[in-house]
Amino acid sequence: MRALFTAPMGADFWKLWTASAVTNVGDGITMVAGPLLVTSLTSSPAAVAGAAFAQQLPWLLFALISGAWADRLDRRRLVVAVNLLRAAALATLAVAVTLDNATVPLILAVFFLLGTGETLADTASAAFVPAIVPAASRPRANSLMYANFNVLNQFAAKPLGGWLFVVAAAVPFAVNAVTFAVSAALIATIRAVSPRPAPSASVDPRSPGLRAEIAEGVRWLMRHRLLRTLALTMAVGNVAFCAAFAIFVLHAEQRLGLNEVGYGTLLIAFAAGGFLGTLAAPALIRRFDAAPLLRLGLLIEVALHATLALTRNPLTAAAMIVVFGIHTTVWGVVATTLRQRDVPPAMFGRVTSVYSFLDLGGAALGSLLGGAIAGAYGVVTPYWVAAVAMTLVAAAAWRPLGSATLRTS
Known part of the structure; x- marks a missing residue:
């Protein structure tokens, strides 16, 4: 600390x-x-x-x-x-x-x-x-x-x-x-x-318009292979996560046997993991660099959903949630630092806003899907769907994420 x-x-x-x-x-x-x-x-x-x-x-x-x-x-x-x-x-x-x-x-x-x-x-x-x-x-x-x-x-x-x-x-x-x-x-x-x-050189300064400026930010992000991969991975990951955790209170009650107090206590595990990730992130980045941490993070996402689909033990669930909380903070620090390094200052707002749009859009879509899936197939199914989805995401993103580094040559 x-x-x-x-x-x-x-x-x-x-x-x-x-x-x-x-x-x-x-x-x-x-x-x-x-x-x-x-x-x-x-x-x-x-x-x-x-x-x-x-x-x-x-x-x-x-x-x-x-x-x-x-x-x-x-x-x-x-x-x-x-x-x-x-x-x-x-x-x-x-x-x-x-x-x-x-x-x-x-x-x-x-x-x-x-x-x-x-x-x-x-x-x-x-x-x-x-x-x-x-x-x-x-x-x-x-x-x-x-x-x-x-x-x-x-x-x-x-x-x-x-x-x-x-x-x-x-x-x-x-x-x-x-x-x-x-x-x-x-x-x-x-x-x-x-x-x-100053206005971006790639937009006509005489009449850029908000729409043209927004489009320029989207195009810049889509042309940057690493940051595009991070943005799309985050979007799909939020769909999967929120689909599973929109019904987490029901999962905690029906699968883990927790009452209201137990459920509230379990939620603290997310914050505890996030705090540990805050302490660990700088040292982990120095030791392992960006690519291994990002790739490991995808495996942790798969493991979280699979563990919650399989376990009925609250302590096992809490331990996995703490690990996931560490991952989310480390991933966030790595992704934010990469974005700060690579995005031109004059475009930083627009590129950041695309990330925010994908983040919130994925969360909203996931919450709607999670409720529908759980209602039709039970509270465990959203976790299996999320585990499969993140497995596919990990496979697709594995090679592009290999180029991620925060080390200077």
């Missing part, structure tokens, strides 16, 4: 990391408090599900457009402005809850605005690390950014969100508003972010 924090990454990175840590706490709080607020107003399952969907929908609608805007505008100013707007939206909701004027439509509207802001802020801020951190330190920097999500968002913030909601229903949203304001203030002090990028 000490090596992670002693890497020479500069003051600007630590401002960025702190801003990310603060917003991860706030996001985790709202992730818990949002459904609790909806259920305090209505018992409708559609309304509860709608709150989550309202925040996910903008990724499907606006991810590619946000990528183009992130390449057009000053990225630092864009993130600052979006975070202030998100703070205002959450403050409005907190006031409405305090005055007992909150309604389900208002909650859905606020969550949709939060999701829309997320498409812009996350896409633009993805370009910060390669702009402010030396190439040799990026694996450590990316690991630390993943640690914010794994430790703060997944571990610390969720119980805090439930506790704050019990204190007063408006408090979690007020706290999240403050986190966005603090994050905006920190991002505004970063001086090392590259200035507004």
Whole structure:
């Protein structure tokens, strides 16, 4: 752990990391408090599900457009402005809850605005690390950014969100508003972010248009064999994973014999694995390089689904989930570092947005497929389908991934 924090990454990175840590706490709080607020107003399952969907929908609608805007505008100013707007939206909701004027439509509207802001802020801020951190330190920097999500968002913030909601229903949203304001203030002090990028040479600067800029980003990614392989592998992997885990609560109950507490405890294994992956990723990258880690990750994906299809032992399932959590963080650090190295700065927003679109699109499609498959053929079948799908993906991606390296010649 000490090596992670002693890497020479500069003051600007630590401002960025702190801003990310603060917003991860706030996001985790709202992730818990949002459904609790909806259920305090209505018992409708559609309304509860709608709150989550309202925040996910903008990724499907606006991810590619946000990528183009992130390449057009000053990225630092864009993130600052979006975070202030998100703070205002959450403050409005907190006031409405305090005055007992909150309604389900208002909650859905606020969550949709939060999701829309997320498409812009996350896409633009993805370009910060390669702009402010030396190439040799990026694996450590990316690991630390993943640690914010794994430790703060997944571990610390969720119980805090439930506790704050019990204190007063408006408090979690007020706290999240403050986190966005603090994050905006920190991002505004970063001086090392590259200035507004110039238009790409391959697009006519007289009339590129958003559609042309988006198409250019998609074409660039599709022509890059390694990054294309990573993007498509991630897309199919998310379909397979979400098809299996959309019904995980039923699998835990019917196959593993767990009650609600046991199921909640099992979910902690994902976060525990992610945290261990954060600690291990820099050393693993130094020792084995990118290609072996990416290839091993595909085998772990197959093993996860096959293990859950076969086992009835909760401890076996938990152990495999921890290994999978390690893999997801290591894979994410490797893939992010490769993307930071190879994508031209002026196109980083657009290429990142394609990844986000494939990520969220695969997750949404997988969730729909998983429910349908489980309903027709039982809760084990989605895991077998996912295992077969990832076996085919591993076979197709094995050779292209062999060219992946983070070592300098």
